[in-house]
Amino acid sequence: MATPTGTGTAPAPATLDDVLGSACRARAGAVAVRCGDDVLTYGDLHDRVRATAHHWASCGLTPHGTVGLLWENTSACVVAFLAAARLGACLIPLEPGTPRPRLAALRTEVAGPLFVAAHEARLRALDGDGEQDPFDACVPLPVDAADDAPAPRGRPEHGRQPGGGEPPAGASPDAPFLVQYTSGSTGEPKAAVHTQRNLVNGGDIYTRVYGITEDDRILTAVPLLHSFGMVAGLVTALRAGAQLVLLGRFTPARLLGALAEHACTVLVAAPMAYDLTTRTAAGSRCPSPPGALRLCLSSGAALPPAVAHRARARLGLDVQQVYGCTEAGVIAAQHPGDGAGADRGVGRPVPGVRVRIVDDRGQEVPEGEEGALLVRTPAMFTHYLGHPEATRRALHGGWYATGDVARLGPRGHLHLVGRKDSFINVGGKKVNPLEVEQVLLAHPSVAEAVVWGEETGETGQRVRATVVARAPLPATELTSHCRARLLPHQVPTAVDFVPVLPKNSMGKIRRAAVRGQAPRQAPDRTAGPARPGTPPG
Structure with a gap:
């Protein structure tokens, strides 16, 4: 069997540019990134990254600068990410629809020049108010990775490289590189700073744990701007010399089509994607499992047992859950060799x-x-x-x-x-919200549930639940369901019914937002059916 690129007697790569260079030397003609009709070989990717780095350096971007990348799952954004890594600039991955006020706030958070890189349509959307850009330059990404680098907007004069030669790679493996915001699911997002060595090490872990090689085709159906997609998908593919397959914007039909058309061997997706995709597969005329698929990975939130069961039936494989976080990367992972069952944690x-x-x-x-x-x-x-x-x-x-x-x-x-800071103090007794949520989700009319502690204004808290229902559901029925299965202090004293829960682009529930949006008046007593969830971008 082939081995991951860069392993053996040669020194292990320490920067992302080292990883790309190693893969290019070994497999220049092999496909590196595929996104629809846009296909880049490792040789193409290598050349495009250097051309983009040279262009940005000529516009004034240095290792002291920062790139805010409005990151979509496209080949051009992969090139932009690796170009910033080659230059040694810091990179902030941002949601594609990040508004101008958020970009203006970044200007106060980072030192040195701030470039904003995005597809042209995203930059046009930022131009609506006619105000002066709060950053040093806007860099439109090519329509596809084969286009010439477009001219920047803004004020790119400072730091211009003399002459036309390619600037040297400025990356240090242990210098700050990635400024990645946490999900904010339990509170205010914070920016965790990573080095390039951190990311390369993360890719190494995935290649070793799951035996990823140059023969694999990794379909990444989660946003690359988040830690799971970036490392388990992009960096791992580069480290192994494998092919990275991107959908652009996720839809279940695109995912199922790509699995079959490109004979993908590894699927990297969030629970919401597995949920929506397996529901689509269940209603299709040809629900047979994809023949080449050997590994399904899930992270970003807990995988509901019902979704795991459907995925096993429709994809032919058990989904392996990966536990990690923005700060530490991958921490623990399930493996196909461990078998199935709840004892795997x-x-x-x-x-x-x-x-x-x-x-x-x-x-x-x-x-x-x-x-x-x-x-x-x-x-x-x-x-x-x-x-x-x-x-x-x-x-x-x-x-x-x-x-x-x-x-x-x-x-x-x-x-x-559970989360240590999410335990609810009810009269001195601790309530784990995850236990209560599991009981709520066991009710056949409950689609989603979040349990949290509401301050009583005295010395403790009360248990409050926010629920998305599949069908009309009286709160009294749900409370009775909980009383039969929980201790008295664990039973929610208030239930809010909502049509949809706030989530990030990975499909992870933003618990702090649920608490903040709870009504001050008496909660609803009966729920209607839920609206369909929003798929990850």
Whole structure:
């Protein structure tokens, strides 16, 4: 079997440009990125990255500058990401629809020149108010990766490279490179800073755990701007010399079509994508599993058992859950060799990752007992940008405090219990919201549920639930369902029915937004059917 590119006796790559160079030397004519009709070989990708880096350097972008990339799942955005890495500039991955006020806020958060790179249509959408750009230059991306580099907008005069020669690669493997905002699912997003070595190490982990090689075709159906898509999809494909297959914008039909047309061997997707896709497959005339597919990975949120069951039936494989976070990358992962069953938890800690389960005093607890999860990983962030106090709270002697409560099983599998800061204090008794959510989701009319603690104005909290229902559902029926299955202090004292829950582009519920949008008046007593969810971009 082929081995991942760059392994063996040669020194392991330390920067993303090293990874690309290694893959290009080994497989220049092989397909690197495929997005619809836009196909780049490793030789093409290598040349386009250098041409783009040269163009940006001539416009004034230096290792002291920052690129805010309005990142869509296209070949041109892959080129832009790697061009910033080659120059050694910092890169901030941003949602494609990021508005001008958010870009203006970035100007106050970063030092040095700020370039905004995006497809032309996105930049035109920013031009509506006629105000002066809050950044140093706007760089339109080519319509496809074979087009000439377009001229920048803005004020690109400073730092212009003399002459027409290619600027040297300015990347240091351990310098700040990626400024990645956390999901904000449990609170205000923070910007975690990663080095290029962090990302390369993360790609190495995936290639080793799942045996990714140059023979694989990795269909990435999650946004590359998020950690899971970026590392499990893009960086892992580059590290192995494999083919990265992109959908552009996700739809279930596109995913199913790409799996078959390109004989994809690995699928990287979020639970919402598996949910929508397997529902589509169930209604299709040809629901047979894709023949080449050998591995399905899921991350971003817990995979509901019902979705996992449907995926197994329609795709012919068990979906392997990956547990990680923006700050630490991949922490634990399920593996096909482990079999199925709930005792797998979220998988075993991956190679190179160490975990500790500790009590409130920082002492390790015995196997099987619950405690706070600390991790140490070669893919871990260095600090939060502009938040030194949050950095000090998160990092303890090289260990990252995840904020999760967990336990280790007898076979070394990691089991997540909940978020430490999300436990609800009801009269001195602690309520794990995940336990209550599982009971709510067991009701046949409940599609989604979030449980949270509402301050009572006295000394404690009360349990409150926000629910999306599949069919008309009286709150009294749901409360009775909970009373029969929970202790009295765990039963929600208020239920809010909503048509849809706020989510990020990975399909992860934004719990802080749920709490913030809860009505102040008495909650609804009866729900109507839910609206369809929004698929990830």
